[in-house]
Each structure stands twice: as structure tokens, then as C-alpha cells.
């Protein structure tokens with residue numbers, strides 16, 4: 611990878627673009643003076659030293675690497691020529707070939723980070739077009755290693771699947787936490803105590819899994835082995851269709867990612 615490159619983030623005022631910018635700056639992957647971000651309406655007051663612009667073509671012209679971080683439905687109306695440049699998309703659904711064709715480049719990388727990029731804990735699968743160079747791949751690895759873990763995967767079908775599994779992933783433990791919290795409040799706990807309790811369970815579990823690199827099945831099995839409260843809860847949740855609900859949800863996300871690419 612070249613020691614420094616100029617990065618332009620289209621939609622940098624948004625959630626994911628801002629998270630990637632913040633993490634890449636903190637890790638020293640990009641310098642503030644080499645970073646440009648675009649916004650659509652109000653100019654954000656973030657990232658001192660970086661350039662904010664509402665002119666996407668000006669952003670592209672000054673950048674070596676252009677990251678597309680607008681919502682998929684806003685992408686068709688995005689006018690931006692990136693002839694011969696590296697374009698990195700974080701958009702759900704949109705295919706490598708379509709991105710290259712629209713922006714006039716054959717160096718395209720389709721990535722799918724998640725919201726935990728904000729705290730350097732994203733999982734980011736990615737796939738590159740045929741004319742993407744080794745230097746380009748090094749840029750992608752540097753940005754998304756700073757954001758967490760990254761893997762180059764074998765097909766866009768894998769990206770479509772992972773869009774649900776890991777791109778949407780942080781929403782699923784949050785969904786579980788919301789259901790747990792609702793139950794706790796219905797039981798009579800104060801919302802403050804319930805929130806602290808449930809959030810601590812989630813962050814503690816994440817730390818444990820990370821430290822032990824544990825297989826989730828082993829963890830569940832270890833709890834089941836007590837034949838106590840956890841087994842009573844898990845077996846009841848499973849009888850109520852827990853595993854089936856998860857599988858159906860992931861299938862819906864996979865189909866939605868494919869459909870978004872065809873829209």
C-alpha cells in the first residue's frame with residue numbers, strides 16, 4: 611500500500627461513512643488532510659483538518675480512493691465519474707459490475723461492514739473486481755483491519771448472505787436484548803436496572819466469546835450441562851421456535867440483499 615493515499619467518502623455525513631472515517635483516522639490509516647467527505651444538506655462539524663464538500667465530483671477528483679456510503683436507494687441518482695480510480699462500496703445489494711459501469715472504473719471493491727466499525731469491531735467481508743490491484747487490496751485491508759476483522763470472500767453470493775449475517779448482525783443481539791428488557795420491565799424491574807443488566811450481559815458475552823474464540827455451540831452445551839435455569843430457558847426458547855426464527859430471518863435478509871441488487 612502506498613504510505614498515504616487520499617480517501618473520499620461519499621455520504622461521509624452518515625452513520626457508516628462517519629464511523630469508517632473516525633476509525634481510519636484514529637488508526638492512522640488516513641491523515642485528516644488526505645480525507646474528504648461529502649454531505650447532502652447540512653455541513654457536519656466533525657473531523658477537523660478534513661475537507662467537507664457537497665460536490666461529489668470535486669471529492670472524486672481529489673481522491674485516490676473513493677468510498678460510496680450512501681443508501682442504496684440514493685445511489686442511482688449519484689453523479690460521479692471515477693475513471694480508473696479505486697472505488698470501494700459499502701452499500702448493501704449493489705453489484706461490483708454495476709458500480710464499475712456507473713462510475714467508469716474497473717477497480718471496484720464491494721464490502722459489507724457493520725455498525726461496530728464505530729468501535730473498531732466490525733466484521734467486513736469484501737470482494738474485488740478482476741482489475742483490482744494488490745495495492746488496492748492492501749488499501750482495503752488497511753481500512754477494514756482498522757475497523758475490526760476483514761475477509762476477502764469468493765463470490766458476491768457470499769456477500770449477499772453475509773449482508774444479513776454480519777452486516778445486519780449487530781441488530782440481532784440488540785433484538786434479543788430488547789426482548790429480554792421488555793420481559794424484565796414487565797416483571798417489575800425498573801427500566802434503568804433492566805437496561806444496565808441486559809447491556810452488561812451483552813457486552814460481557816461479547817468479551818468472553820472474543821477472549822476464548824469459543825464455538826457458540828460449545829458455550830451453549832456447557833450451560834445446558836448444568837441442567838439448571840439456563841437449560842430450562844434455552845430448551846423452552848428452542849421449543850418455541852428460536853432456531854427456526856433465526857434461520858428464517860437470515861434467509862429474508864439474504865433474499866432482500868439479492869433483490870436490492872436487481873432493483
Ligand SMILES: NC(=O)C1=CN([C@@H]2O[C@H](COP(=O)(O)OP(=O)(O)OC[C@H]3O[C@@H](n4cnc5c(N)ncnc54)[C@H](O)[C@@H]3O)[C@@H](O)[C@H]2O)C=CC1
Pocket residue numbers: 620621622623624625626627648649650651666679680681682684687688700701702722723724725777778
Ligand atoms: N449502518 C449500517 O449498519 C450499515 C450500512 N451499510 C450500508 O452503508 C450505506 C450507508 O448507510 P448509513 O451510513 O447507515 O446511512 P445514512 O443514511 O446514515 O448515511 C447516508 C448518508 O449519505 C448522504 N447522501 C445521500 N445521497 C448523497 C449524495 N448524493 N451526496 C452526498 N451525500 C449523500 C445522506 O445525506 C446520509 O448522510 C448504505 O448503503 C448501507 O446499505 C452497510 C452495512 C452496515
Ligand SMILES: O=C(O)[C@@H]1CCC=N1
Pocket residue numbers: 702773777778
Ligand atoms: O439494513 C440494511 O440494509 C443495512 C445493510 C446492512 C446493515 N444495514
